[in-house]
Amino acid sequence: MSFQMMLMQLAGGMVKSISIFAWTLIFSLPLGLIVSFGRMSSNKLLGGVVKFYISVMRGTPLMLQLLVVYFGPYYLFKMHIGGAYRFIAIILGFSVNYAAYFAEIFRSGIESMPKGQYEAAQILGYSKNQTFFKIILPQVVKRILPAITNEVITLVKDTSLAFSLAYLEMFSITKQIAAKETTFVPFIVAGLFYYIFNFVVAMVMENLENRMKYYK
Amino acid sequence: MNILEMNHINKKFDKLEVIKDISLSVSEGEILSIIGPSGSGKSTILRCATMLETINGGEIKYLDKQAVRTDDNGNVVYAKGDKMKNIKSNFGLVFQNFNLFPHYSVLKNIMDAPLTVQKRDKKEVYETAKDLLEKMGLSDKADYYPCQLSGGQQQRVSIARALAMKPKILFFDEPTSALDPELTLEILKVIRGLAEEHMTMVIVTHEMNFAREVSSRIIFMEKGVIVEETTPEKMFNSDNQRTREFLGRYSQL
Ligand SMILES: Nc1ncnc2c1ncn2[C@@H]1O[C@H](COP(=O)(O)OP(=O)(O)O)[C@@H](O)[C@H]1O
Ligand SMILES: [Mg+2]
Numbered sequence: 001m002s003f004q005m006m007l008m009q010l011a012g013g014m015v016k017s018i019s020i021f022a023w024t025l026i027f028s029l030p031l032g033l034i035v036s037f038g039r040m041s042s043n044k045l046l047g048g049v050v051k052f053y054i055s056v057m058r059g060t061p062l063m064l065q066l067l068v069v070y071f072g073p074y075y076l077f078k079m080h081i082g083g084a085y086r087f088i089a090i091i092l093g094f095s096v097n098y099a100a101y102f103a104e105i106f107r108s109g110i111e112s113m114p115k116g117q118y119e120a121a122q123i124l125g126y127s128k129n130q131t132f133f134k135i136i137l138p139q140v141v142k143r144i145l146p147a148i149t150n151e152v153i154t155l156v157k158d159t160s161l162a163f164s165l166a167y168l169e170m171f172s173i174t175k176q177i178a179a180k181e182t183t184f185v186p187f188i189v190a191g192l193f194y195y196i197f198n199f200v201v202a203m204v205m206e207n208l209e210n211r212m213k214y215y216k
Numbered sequence: 217m218n219i220l221e222m223n224h225i226n227k228k229f230d231k232l233e234v235i236k237d238i239s240l241s242v243s244e245g246e247i248l249s250i251i252g253p254s255g256s257g258k259s260t261i262l263r264c265a266t267m268l269e270t271i272n273g274g275e276i277k278y279l280d281k282q283a284v285r286t287d288d289n290g291n292v293v294y295a296k297g298d299k300m301k302n303i304k305s306n307f308g309l310v311f312q313n314f315n316l317f318p319h320y321s322v323l324k325n326i327m328d329a330p331l332t333v334q335k336r337d338k339k340e341v342y343e344t345a346k347d348l349l350e351k352m353g354l355s356d357k358a359d360y361y362p363c364q365l366s367g368g369q370q371q372r373v374s375i376a377r378a379l380a381m382k383p384k385i386l387f388f389d390e391p392t393s394a395l396d397p398e399l400t401l402e403i404l405k406v407i408r409g410l411a412e413e414h415m416t417m418v419i420v421t422h423e424m425n426f427a428r429e430v431s432s433r434i435i436f437m438e439k440g441v442i443v444e445e446t447t448p449e450k451m452f453n454s455d456n457q458r459t460r461e462f463l464g465r466y467s468q469l
Binding site: 092114116117119120122123124125127134135138139142214215216 | 266267268301304305307308309311313315316317318319330332333334354362363377378381408
């Protein structure tokens with residue numbers, strides 16, 4: 001296999017890794033916010049259930065969770081799996097897992113907001129929704145961005161766990177080529193790809209953080 | 217007609233009775249100051265009046281409209297929905313620690329609520345905000361963020377923010393106690409200016425000379441009750457033992 005051929009194949013895997021990354025963020029960030037509401041709910045039952053869900057997501061390996069999401073429907077309902085469901089299971093597994101982490105970050109951010117911001121908004125007549133989305137959330141985002149950045153960078157590396165469902169993202173392809181061609185080169189190239197991916201992500205996040213530096 | 221009327225207000229935090237059967241009223245153009253030792257319930261009575269706290273008994277009316285009442289079974293019933301929204305639009309509150317929105321510029325702090333809450337015309341709100349900034353001596357600070365301002369400037373912005381809503385009555389909870397002496401003076405000057413325009417105000421303060429000079433009436437509170445309520449002249453020449461002790465302590469400071 002030519003080096004160029006190898007690069008092409010790895011790049012194809014990279015695109016799939018990026019798509020896992022992007023879809024996971026698109027679903028898990030809003031889901032995490034909703035989960036954090038459940039966690040902070042005054043309803044004890046709801047709060048307890050959500051707390052349990054979060055502790056399971058954080059207390060068991062993501063790879064195991066992916067296997068459960070993928071093979072669960074087959075063992076439980078004899079549902080046909082594979083095909084399109086493979087990718088759906090990956091995004092579902094990743095999103096549900098990352099939502100738990102994001103939920104805890106959102107919660108700590110929301111709980112760190114001074115009561116005075118809510119009171120000022122209340123006196124000025126803002127509705128609950130307006131208060132949350134206009135006054136509270138933007139400030140929470142600024143506060144939690146460093147913690148979010150950490151998770152997002154971990155996610156870049158975690159995308160490789162999709163190999164456990166035999167999904168041909170970059171990591172799986174790397175292993176395949178390395179085994180077939182008995183060469184070490186794909187590992188180096190894959191490492192470089194991941195590194196650049198992370199570098200770009202870190203830059204984007206830093207840019208976001210800088211944009212919010214205009215106030216304290 | 218009274219702008220604000222509070223009748224037989226009770227407020228408890230768990231078992232602790234903080235406001236004990238307090239009644240007070242404020243008519244148009246009046247300036248009522250509330251003084252008293254710390255922990256006597258001054259903030260709490262303002263917070264009850266502005267619905268930041270839920271009362272345990274009594275009645276609150278703005279312009280004869282009932283915001284909250286206590287029924288025959290002792291249940292406290294608050295007005296709801298649009299009625300409550302309407303009632304709330306009558307008052308503003310200036311906090312001790314400003315509570316400006318740090319992510320909004322000075323101008324946006326002032327303009328946002330009139331636009332989003334009151335849905336007023338953008339041009340009109342902008343003109344109002346500009347006028348208020350000028351009045352507060354902050355015309356050059358419209359595009360600044362709160363973190364770039366001194367405490368006194370922040371408090372002036374927060375007064376402008378409250379005034380932009382065109383309230384009929386404005387509450388101040390120790391508006392100067394987070395400020396240095398010089399900055400205190402600039403806030404007192406602003407409030408004096410509002411007094412000259414006959415703005416109806418309720419002011420909780422430890423600035424005794426200021427209270428004496430600006431108020432139409434002063435309430436002296438202690439341990440959740442009104443000890444004395446009278447004109448500044450009478451208050452500062454009071455025969456009441458506790459009033460004298462309290463004022464005496466302050467004049468020694
Ligand atoms: N949210 C609260 N929970 C419990 N106790 C409170 C709360 N707010 C105030 N208090 C108590 O109520 C009393 C009156 O407080 P406050 O109205 O702040 O007094 P002041 O403003 O006159 O200093 C104090 O004993 C205070 O500890
Ligand atoms: Mg107080």
